[in-house]
Amino acid sequence: MNNYQIGLTILSCVSVITVTGVYALTGLCGMFSLGQAAFMCIGAYGTFMLTRYAGIPLIPAALLGVLAGVIVAWVVGRLTLKLRRDYFALMTVALGQAIPSLVVVFSEYTNGALGFTKIPKVNGLIWITLGITVLVVFCIRNLKYSRYGRMCLALKTDELAAKSFGINVYKLKVKIYILASAIACIAGILFALRNRYIDNTQFNWALSAEMQIFLFFGGSNSLTGAVVSAFVLKMLPNILRNVQLFGVSMQEYRIILYCILVLIILNFRPAGIMGEHELNFRWVSRLTAKIKNASGRNGGKA
Amino acid sequence: MSNVVLKTEGISKSFGGVKAVQQFSMELHEHEIKGIIGPNGAGKTTIFNLLSHIILPDEGKIFLLGEDIENKSQEEVAQMGLSRTFQSIRLFAGLNVLDNVKVGLDNEGKYNLFDAMFLTPRRWKEEKRIHNAAMECLTMLNLEKYKDYRSNNLPYGIQRRVEIARAIVSRPKILLLDEPAAGLLPEEVFELIDFIRLIKEKFELSIIVIEHRMDLIMNLCSEILVQDFGKTIACGTPKELQCDPRVLAAYLGEEE
Ligand SMILES: Nc1ncnc2c1ncn2[C@@H]1O[C@H](COP(=O)(O)OP(=O)(O)OP(=O)(O)O)[C@@H](O)[C@H]1O
Ligand SMILES: [Mg+2]
Numbered sequence: 001m002n003n004y005q006i007g008l009t010i011l012s013c014v015s016v017i018t019v020t021g022v023y024a025l026t027g028l029c030g031m032f033s034l035g036q037a038a039f040m041c042i043g044a045y046g047t048f049m050l051t052r053y054a055g056i057p058l059i060p061a062a063l064l065g066v067l068a069g070v071i072v073a074w075v076v077g078r079l080t081l082k083l084r085r086d087y088f089a090l091m092t093v094a095l096g097q098a099i100p101s102l103v104v105v106f107s108e109y110t111n112g113a114l115g116f117t118k119i120p121k122v123n124g125l126i127w128i129t130l131g132i133t134v135l136v137v138f139c140i141r142n143l144k145y146s147r148y149g150r151m152c153l154a155l156k157t158d159e160l161a162a163k164s165f166g167i168n169v170y171k172l173k174v175k176i177y178i179l180a181s182a183i184a185c186i187a188g189i190l191f192a193l194r195n196r197y198i199d200n201t202q203f204n205w206a207l208s209a210e211m212q213i214f215l216f217f218g219g220s221n222s223l224t225g226a227v228v229s230a231f232v233l234k235m236l237p238n239i240l241r242n243v244q245l246f247g248v249s250m251q252e253y254r255i256i257l258y259c260i261l262v263l264i265i266l267n268f269r270p271a272g273i274m275g276e277h278e279l280n281f282r283w284v285s286r287l288t289a290k291i292k293n294a295s296g297r298n299g300g301k302a
Numbered sequence: 303m304s305n306v307v308l309k310t311e312g313i314s315k316s317f318g319g320v321k322a323v324q325q326f327s328m329e330l331h332e333h334e335i336k337g338i339i340g341p342n343g344a345g346k347t348t349i350f351n352l353l354s355h356i357i358l359p360d361e362g363k364i365f366l367l368g369e370d371i372e373n374k375s376q377e378e379v380a381q382m383g384l385s386r387t388f389q390s391i392r393l394f395a396g397l398n399v400l401d402n403v404k405v406g407l408d409n410e411g412k413y414n415l416f417d418a419m420f421l422t423p424r425r426w427k428e429e430k431r432i433h434n435a436a437m438e439c440l441t442m443l444n445l446e447k448y449k450d451y452r453s454n455n456l457p458y459g460i461q462r463r464v465e466i467a468r469a470i471v472s473r474p475k476i477l478l479l480d481e482p483a484a485g486l487l488p489e490e491v492f493e494l495i496d497f498i499r500l501i502k503e504k505f506e507l508s509i510i511v512i513e514h515r516m517d518l519i520m521n522l523c524s525e526i527l528v529q530d531f532g533k534t535i536a537c538g539t540p541k542e543l544q545c546d547p548r549v550l551a552a553y554l555g556e557e558e
Contacts, residue, residue: 139419146418146425147408147432153396154405161392164354165472166380166409175415221396 006126010194012234013133014187015214019230020140020223021183022211027220028149029176030156031081032089034208035096036184041203042069042099043185044192045110052118053109066185072099073181077174096205103200115199122193129190136183141223143179152176206255213258217265219272224279229272233258304332306368307508308384308476313352313362314532315345322348324532326362330476335502335509337519339549340529346512347389349529350478353510354386355379367475381409385474387465389481389512393453399464400449403436406471439471442504443497459490463497470505477501479511483518495521520544 001009018036025031047065050056056064080091103110110116122128143149155162155169162169192198211230218229237254245253265272277283308330315323322345330336338346351357353364355376364371366382374382385406394402411432417425440446445460445467453461462482469477482498483491495518502509513519519526520540528536528549536548543549 142419142421143415146429147404147411147413148415148418150397150401150405151408153401154394154408157394157396158392160356161388161394162405163376164356164380164386165406165468166377167405168377168409179415 007194008235008238010126010129010190011238012231013129014191014194015211015230015234016133016227017136017187017190018184018211019214019218019226020136021180021187022215023220023223023226024140024143024152024176024183025180026212026215027223027226028144028152028156029173031085031173031177032212033092033177033180034089034205034212035092035094035099036180036211037203037205037207038096038099039069039073039181039184040188040191040207041103041198041200042072043188044198044203045103045116046185047189048116048119048192048198049109051120058120058122062186062189065189066182069181069185070178073178074174077177081173081177082170092208093205096208100200100203110200113199113201115197117197119192119196119198121196125190125193129194132186132190136186137223137227140183144223148172148176210258213262216272217261219274219276221276222272222274222278225272225274225277228274228279233261304334306330307332307366308353308510309365310353311363311365313349313359313364315348315352315357315360321532323352323359326352326532326534328527328534330508330510332508333502333506334524335498335511335522337523337526338510338512338529339514339516339519339526344529345532346529347480348532350386350480350510350512353478354384377409383473383475384478385469385472385476386478387462387469387480387482389484391458391461391465393461393465393468395452395454397453398449399445399451399453399456400436400440402453402464403439403468403471404432406468407432407435410472436471439467443467443501458485459487459493462486462494466497466501470501470507473505475508477507477509479509479513481512481514483513483515491515491518494518498522 018040022033022036025033043065046068047058047061050061050064051058054061076091076095080088083091104112107113151162151167151172154165155167155172159169188203214230214233215226217233218225218227220226237257241249243249269275306329310326310328312325312327313323314321314325326349328336338349340346348357352359355371355374366379366384369382371379371382394405397405411428413422413425413428416422437446437449440449443463443466445463448456448460448464453464456464466479466482479498483494486494498509498511499522501507511519511522523540526538526540526543527534528543536543536546538546
């Protein structure tokens with residue numbers, strides 16, 4: 001793989017990590033957050049300000065960066081998750097705007113809109129990223145098939161009924177919000193390590209919206225659907241970058257492309273490509289059996 | 303008589319000008335089935351909402367297993383052993399029947415978020431226990447063949463029974479049933495009567511049931527409260543109430 005391909009793979013993995021976190025929040029609990037990019041921002045700036053100004057080595061700094069995100073999520077979650085879901089969604093939009101603008105307010109340290117570049121180089125970032133991606137998806141998959149997953153799906157459909165089984169809906173929502181935000185922080189750190197440059201505009205609401213789009217495209221009830229769609233849809237515009245339309249690269253049409261995809265999906269498959277199905281080994285073995293069968297028949301004919 | 307498990311002292315609730323429940327007092331004894339009847343809008347469901355603390359009373363006290371629940375949340379009341387079903391079926395549509403029943407146990411599950419994500423031995427052990435308890439409950443209630451179905455694909459009568467299974471799987475002390483026979487066919491009502499008797503014995507429950515179907519109420523209950531416009535207008539055994547003119551006027555007359 002050349003450098004460009006490695007970079008693109010890392011970027012797609014970052015997208016998978018964030019969407020996996022959003023899956024826990026939106027897919028499992030039915031909470032809309034349009035500000036998860038803010039946590040990527042906190043993770044990235046938190047970590048690399050610490051390596052730069054406090055001279056802390058990368059790994060402890062990254063842990064502190066995630067901790068910062070956890071604290072913000074805890075405070076915001078405690079204040080907003082008792083509200084109705086739509087108010088919570090509105091508050092996350094505000095948060096998504098506020099955090100990147102803080103970067104500008106503290107330009108003295110963050111270098112504001114000019115961007116922050118003092119980010120250490122990490123060798124083998126692709127392997128680290130792949131490892132973290134697999135781990136995060138594994139964890140959220142396990143979460144889905146645990147008592148937490150069931151309680152989340154219960155409160156997603158009917159909070160009142162969930163409460164009547166002793167489930168503390170509010171506490172559970174805060175926990176999941178913190179979890180999803182910590183995951184976004186990790187993604188933000190990897191994102192910064194890949195670009196070795198961050199600025200406030202990279203973490204704006206469009207990035208948060210993109211995560212929701214990827215989730216809904218794959219199917220908000222299907223973790224594997226969300227993972228595949230996050231990877232493929234992130235990659236697609238970059239692969240098409242050499243394709244020109246009206247003299248402009250397809251990459252520039254990214255948002256338009258996503259909008260069209262969302263419109264198609266909402267009209268023809270409102271539950272997303274995968275609906276509620278999960279890709280698993282049973283599914284894979286069935287598929288390979290089918291292929292074997294088909295090739296066997298062909299062999300017979302020949 | 304045996305122990306009082308649930309007791310209310312003059313609870314009232316108004317919504318704006320509507321006095322939905324006025325000065326409601328009763329005692330529920332261990333292993334008793336009590337019935338509440340009354341015309342539409344009499345405040346029956348509101349009584350259940352007050353007992354399960356979904357809404358709080360304007361005045362009066364509720365004692366659950368001898369303890370005043372004034373400062374308890376809805377979740378805490380549920381954890382203390384009061385379970386209920388809803389007038390309109392409220393199964394969790396995103397989960398299959400087995401998982402619906404498991405939700406009844408999940409809050410008590412003894413493993414944390416970390417165990418869940420990293421599949422620790424504790425998680426496997428607890429999940430197995432929850433699975434076995436849910437399956438045992440489904441088997442006992444003859445529902446095990448439906449375990450993999452989505453709840454909204456099942457007939458009404460089965461959904462009602464799954465809802466009851468989910469409510470009792472955690473072995474509560476008290477069960478509140480809000481119109482369990484609504485929407486059932488006459489023969490299904492007789493099955494339901496046997497079903498409620500069965501769970502009462504097997505799970506050692508004390509039950510309050512709201513119902514419009516007189517056959518069910520008359521068959522099951524040892525005592526019946528008649529509500530009208532938020533007030534208790536009569537109270538007694540099925541025999542005593544059968545010919546009570548007030549009941550006939552307020553309730554039976556209106557039904558026909
Ligand atoms: N949350 C609420 N807000 C406002 N009014 C309410 C509320 N809940 C109930 N009411 C009113 O209180 C009164 C009693 O309602 P309730 O649902 O308890 O009646 P019910 O006896 O269960 O009737 P039904 O047989 O139709 O189920 C009705 O007039 C209803 O409109
Ligand atoms: Mg009612």
